[in-house]
Amino acid sequence: MSYLDNILFAILLIFGFGYFYGSVKKIRRNINLGTAVNRYDNPKARWANMAMIALGQSRMIKRPIAGLLHVIVYLGFIIINIELLEIIIDGLFGTHRIFAFLGTTYDVLIASFEILAALVLIAVFAFWSRRNVIKLKRFVSSDLKGWPKNDGNYILYFEVVLMTLFLLMNASDLHLQNVPGGFSHYIKAGFFPVSQFIEPIFNGLSNELVMVLYEVFWWLHIAGILIFMNYLYFSKHLHILLAFPNTYFADLHPQGQFDNLESVTKEVKLMMDPSADPFAAAPVDENAAPAKFGASDVQDLNWVQLLNAYTCTECGRCTSVCPANITGKKLSPRKIMMDTRDRLEEVGKNIDVNKGIFVPDNKSLLNDYITPEELWACTSCNACVEECPVNISPLSIIMDMRRYLVMEQSAAPMPVNAMMSNIENNGAPWQYNQQDRLNWKNEN
Amino acid sequence: MSENLIVPTMAEMLAQGKQPEVLFWVGCAGSFDDRAKKITKAFVQILNRSNVSFAVLGTEESCTGDPAKRAGNEFLFQMQAMMNIEVLNAYEAKKIVTACPHCFNTLKNEYPELGGKYEVIHHTEFLKSLLDDGRLTIEGGQFKGKRITFHDPCYLGRANNVYEAPRELILKLDAELVEMKRSKANGLCCGAGGAQMFKDAEAGNKEINIERTEDALETKPEIIAAGCPFCNTMMTDGIKNKEKEGDVKVMDIAELIANAQDL
Helix, strand or coil, X not given: CCXXXXXXXXXXXXXXXXXXXXXXXXXXXXXXXXECCCCCCCHHHHHHHHHHHXXXXXXXXXXXXXXXXXXXXXXXXXXXXXXXXXXXXXXXXXXXXXXXXXXHXXXXXXHHHHHHHHHHHHHXXXXXXXXXXXXXXXXXXXXXXXXXXXXXXXXHHHHHHHHHHHHHHHHHHHHHHCCCCCCCCCCCCCCCCCHHHCHHHHCCCCHHHHHHHHHHHHHHHHHHHHHHHHHHHHCHHHXXXXXXXXXXXXXXXXXXXXXXXXXHHHHHHHHHCCCCCCCCCCCCCCCCCCCCCCCCCHHHCEHHHHHHHHHCCCCCHHHHHCHHHHCCCCCCHHHHHHHHHHHHHHHHHHHHHCXXXXXXXXXXXXXXXXXXXXXXCCCCCCHHHHHCCCXXXXXXXXXXXXXXXXXXXXXXXXXXXXXXXXXXXXXXXXXXXXXXXXXXHHCC | CCCCCCCCEXXXXXXXXXXXXXXXXXHHHHHHCHHHHHHHHHHHHHHHHCCCCEEECHXXXXXXXXXXXXXXXXXXXXXXXXXXXXXXXXXXXXXXXXXXXXXXXXXXXXXXXXXXXXXXXXXHHHHHHHHHCCCCCCCCHHHCCCEEEECCCCCCCCCCCCCHXXXXXHHHCCCEEECCCCCHHHCCCCCCCCCHHHCCXXXXXXXXXXXXXXXXXXXXXXXXXXXXXXXXXXXXXXXXHCCCCCCCEEEEHHHHHHHHCCC
């Protein structure tokens, strides 16, 4: 064999991983546009959370049908990728089934890859039907018009193609292994519980032709994997990687605990300090960013919220349990995440074309993507947070944007303003005198 | 009400040099809302009957700031929090019980960082501990065999993982506890949270409390039990909307216990 194959393979690999590295760098840069938040505390609980939710899929299986199907595809993804190691070694060094020396272990491995590949095909067909035939509500909602809908299907087609190529590759290999007296370098190796049923399709073809077909399947399979890997960045499918950091860096506080804005604490403490000089010049803090309360654009959100946006795979479980959405309001927690990612991508592209600097584009996440009407429909019930299989919090983004509306723009709905002035004036959301707080004691 | 309520204030306690076992945080709804005041009184009756040494802040209590915070007004929230913490710390409050899950969540989770560190429990948890310690005994009484469904308040359930205490109390009444299709961690909001209580809903095709009331009515209950004054209002309105107020009552867990005891 000439070295042309190996060189070609190395080039393919370098190009595939090189382009992917570029995308990863872009994602990192964009996520780091977010503000700081400390999520490095308590590593033990964080690893445990990741093990349970990302690795263990504990929240996926809350919906048994989708959960089971997903676990199949997930296991297929993880386990079949072991095969990738062999493919890469074979490709680089011109070997064939380098791990065949493992004997029985190898048989078990190949057999489990095959069974998983078949199960993945079945699961993918079920997923496709749920989107395109059964038309489950969360897959046909207005959030998914256009690209998101196609994207969802493309990913499924990709998986069908990859699994089929994998099985065809094995079937043609098996066909050559079975040639009486052996054929070329196709040694007896592996056990093929699924592709043995595909193998007969090669009957009647010349061994040389089957060998060419094997090579074609082999190359298309690895090329397909590299293309799919690079497709991730352009699709909703990044969750297969980001689910892990996303669950690790999740907010581990009780869901009811919203963060207390530190910048506000400072101001409030100053206001309540009787010894503070009201006319003193504000202390100069070199590192202080210009004070802005809440979020109107992606750069005001913290980096975990931006990581959330890249991690979202648009499954829509959040929206399907949102009380506002269920009752016909415009709010859709999934759309909050999709909008955040779309805007972040837009800001990222702006930075790319302007040589590393963001040039204001007169747009923002608020209004151009997410309207106040959506934000005010939220009941802060945490159903979306509870439901997300990968610990995304649409609620935290909604709250930060409300903070901007209220504290920067004084743009709360009138009755909410009335409620707030009541609290300010008489310590209750209604117009009752604080001095009457104990009157109930003597009422009948 | 057949008996006079004994409701000492923290100020009175301090004047006598006493520290109560627990501070009862009444909350704005519990202090001012006509329906919620009944819950407050029912809870105090039980406390009186069980000889619990407690006190309220009375006129020194102020909104925790929860609705302001959920509306996005962090300034107002933290102002309220700091003022309340000053008062609570001045009285050296250690343990706080409240019948409002919103006050409960805020006091428990959001005050510590601002200097207010207390043991905070919801009244259903407190009632359960009274039962467990034998300080309160209840028999089924009038609720024996009644179908009761419990609506999980978001800020008690999902927000703080308290699901069992209210259910165990219902079971102690010898009642038949029936679960809605959406319950516990999957419970549906009543529609009042996140400052929605104080504004009109955005345009949609249904009110959230109607959706939730339908969940409850599907269980064919005689009583919808609540653990939050705001949920109580929303569910009561939902029942009225469905013209079921003759058949189905909305009651707080504290009222169930107080009535079972026939206080």
